[in-house]
Amino acid sequence: MEKGTRKTVLRLALSAVLMFVAVFTIMPPLYTLLCEVTGLRKVGGAYEAEEIKVDAERWVNVQFVATHNDAMPWEFRPMTYKVKVNPGQKTVIKYFAKNNTDRPMVAQAVPSITPFSAVNYFHKIECFCFNHQPLEGGESAELGLEFVVDQDLPKQVTTITLSYTLFDITEQAKPGLAQLN
Amino acid sequence: MAHGPAKGLTRWLYTTNHKDIGSMYLWFSFAMFFLGGIFALVIRAELFEPGLQIVQPEFFNQMTTMHGLVMVFGAVMPAFVGLANWMVPMMIGAPDMALPRMNNLSFWILPFAFAMLASTLFMEGGGPNFGWTFYAPLSTTYAPPSVTFFIFAIHIMGASSIMGAINIIATILNMRAPGMTLMKMPLFVWTWLITAYLLIAVMPVLAGAVTMMLMDIHFGTSFFDAAGGGDPVLFQHVFWFFGHPEVYIMILPAFGVVSAIIPTFARKPLFGYSSMVYATAAIAILSFMVWAHHMFTVGLPFIGEWVFMIATMAIAVPTGVKVFNWVTTMYKGALTFETPMLFSIAFVILFTIGGFSGLMLAIAPADFQYHDTYFVVAHFHYVLVPGAIFSITAAVYYWLPKWCGRMYDEVLGKTHFWLAFIGLNLTFFPMHFSGLAGMPRRIPDYNPLFANWNMLSSVGAFLFGAAQVLFLYIVIRAIVSGRKATDQVWEGAHGLEWTVPSPAPYHTFTTPPKVD
Incomplete structure (x- = not known):
């Protein structure tokens, strides 16, 4: 093979390999980073309640939805499906969860x-989603959620839907499970 | 040096000759074109009337998936690689490709890849049924067991494409005849050079995407599984980062073909050669900045929708330059309308229609209405069928006399053109209307509201299919008993490939020609 050709081929082959490696090593972290920068993944951490006036003039519907990730065998549903709230007013609702298996999970x-436009205006003061939820086989629990809708919620938003997806993290949370036992 | 081809089957197995390999690529893609066409006709037969008549929904999904995969990776891409193999060395005055042995390998792994892909149809659970875009989790969590074979088939196709692309770049950069400067190269060579760079940039991305799927399915990772902290939307980003340059991989060589044919039959040099080169490069660069326009409805931030919308529309500028140049080349030319010219003119008109519907889809707020409807199907078939397929057909008619030394039958060729032209428009134009009326893609049954448009589409599809059978007959007839072609073949043809005898000898330009 001629020298110039060999150089071209090596350079091209190396670029192909680098692109392949970049797919695993650069794209997923870059994607996560972009999601965080743009606030796409922002679903709210704990909110420090401050004194805000309740806007009694305005009503906002808040709906609650529960879904299971594919293999999750628990029973999981909101105990209240819908509430009407004033912005600024603290509200508590509960979800119900039951471990239908006979092993701790x-x-x-x-x-x-x-x-999406409501994400920054829905504040969770206390939420079961901040913590892992360990349950013994057959055990059930009521999971609390305290939230407040911000007064600056954009005018066109009249309904906010809050959805929880329940994931089985028994494998990843083995140490926590040991404490439970 | 004047030794001819070897005898028997091993000639084809062991050959390192660019003309033999080019022919094998072309015949292979022709076969895949008919296979993908049969899948398409199963789809159109089922959609002839509302309701389920012929196939079950599960099988219908496999047909839409396999049609797309076979046409993209089996018909269009190998056909262009075949054309590159035949024409690039002859156009730049090189004796062969730079890496002949690898050339043989990159062809011969393809039949195995497609045999593996097609065999999934007979496996338990059926073949891939998640659409040619194989979005996770449809292609991971909910995929049939045969998905692993699909992944390996894609790996092999990708390896073949990357090797082919490396070979083409190495040939063009290192083996040009003395005096053949970059800006003297025919546009077909230029467009293929740029296409080959696109292939090297994005085929590894496709390989990475299917490898991540493989690991999610078998090795417990969760790149695309939300339960493990992954994200299915990441799949769509990775896929379309490959997928959008991929659609230009399928169209840039077509631009090159048409830029060779139109000047020949207009008997004028190509208008705006250097602007054509820069427009091609501009399209290639922009193709990396527009991928998310396929995903306007996934929930992008507003700024993302805006940026991808503007970048997408910007592609209309270099594309407009090209269409302008082709039309201006024809303007006041001494035009004749042989079959390759008919296909090329149809290319310019119909590809532009496909470009316009692309602009409509690029408008992010309007796209929410069009997304995943038959309007999208109409759009990409208008750019791929009269774009890629018509240009490949035109190239075959144009260069066939040089390949086999014999002319095709002009009357039959024109008959083929008109049947294909009518069939194509009858198939795909009504899809604009059914799509705007809201008919979703990839469904075996539909609202009777769309029945008339679908019946027309199905009639057109069978007409188009019949036209391609005629094409096969024309090609075989020309090879077997066509009238002898002259060396120049076409009165207005210029370029190194027309200076060698017809048919082109087994070895050409063993001593480089002098280009001035």
């Missing part, structure tokens, strides 16, 4: 809020 709820 740990679950994690992951929240999602629609519409």
Whole structure:
């Protein structure tokens, strides 16, 4: 093979390999980073309640949804499906969870809020999604959620839907499970 | 040096000759074109009327998936690689490709990849049924067991494409005849050079995407599984980062073909050669900045929708330059309308229609209405069928006399053109209307509201299919008993490939020609 050709081929082959490696090593972390920068993954951590005036003039519907990730065998549902609240007013609702298996399991709820424009104006003061949820086989629990809707919620938003997906994290949370026992 | 081809089957197995390998690529893609066409006709037969008549929904999904995969990776891409193998060395005055042995390998792994892909249809659980875009989790959590074979088939195709691309770049950069400067190269060579760079940039991304799927399915990772901290939307980003340059991989060589044919039959040099080169490069660069326009509805931030919308629309500028140049080349030319020219003119008109529907889809707020409807199907078939397929057909008619030394039958060729032209428009134009009316993609049954448009589409599809059978007959007839072609073949043809005898000898340009 001629020298110039060999150089071209080596350079091209190396670029192909680098692109392949970049798919695993650069793309997923970059994607996560972008999601965080743009606030796409922001579903809210704990909110320090401050004194805000309740806007009694305005009513906002808040709906609650529960879904299971594919293989999650628990029973999981909101005990209240819908509430009407004033912005600024603290509200507490409960979800119900029951471990239908006969072995101890740990679950994690992951929240999602629609519409996207409401994400920054829905504050969770206390939420079961901040913690792991360990339950013995057959045990059930009521999971509390305290939230407040911000007064600056954009005017066009009249309904906010809060969805929780329940994931089985028993494998990942083995140490926590040992404490439970 | 004047030794001819070897005899028997081993000639084809062991050959390192760019013309033999080019022919094998072309015949292979022709076979895949018919296989993908049969899948398409199963789809159109089922959609002839509302309701389920012929196939079950599960099988219908496998047909839409396999049709797309076979046409993209089996028909269009190998056909262009075949054309590159035949024409690039002859156009730049090189004796062969730079890496002949690898050339043989990159062809011969393809039949195995497609045999593996096609065999999934007979496996338990059926073949891939998640669409040619194989979005996770449809292709991971909910995929049939045969998905692993699909992944390996994609790996092999990717390896073949990367080797082919490396070979083409190495040939063009290192083996040009003395005096053949970059800006003297025919546009087909230029477009393939740029396409080959696109292939090297994105085929590894496709390989990475299917490898991540493989690991999610079998090795417990969760790149695309939300339960393990992954994200299915990441799959769509990775896929379309490959997928959008991929659609230009399928169209840039077509631009090159048409830029060779139109000047020949207009008997004028190509208008704006250097602007064509820069426009091609601009399209290639922009193709990396627009991928998320396939995902306007996944929930991108507003700024993302805006940026991808503007970048997408910007592609219309270099594309407009090209269309302008082709039209201006024809303007006041001494035009004749042989079959390759008919296909090329149809290319310019119909590809532009496909470009316009692409602009409509690029408008992010409007796209929410069009997304995943038959309007999208109409759009990409208008750019791929009269774009890629018509240009490949035109190239075959144009260069076939040089390949086999015999002319095709002009009357039959024109008949083929008109049947294909009518069939194509009858198939895909009504899809614009059914799509705007809201008919979703990839469904075996539909609202009777869309029945008339679908019946027209199905009639057109069978007409188009019949036209391609005629094409096969025309090609075989020309090879077997066509009238002898002259060396120049076409009165207005210029370029090194027309200076060698017809048919082109087994070895050409063993001593480099002088280009001035």
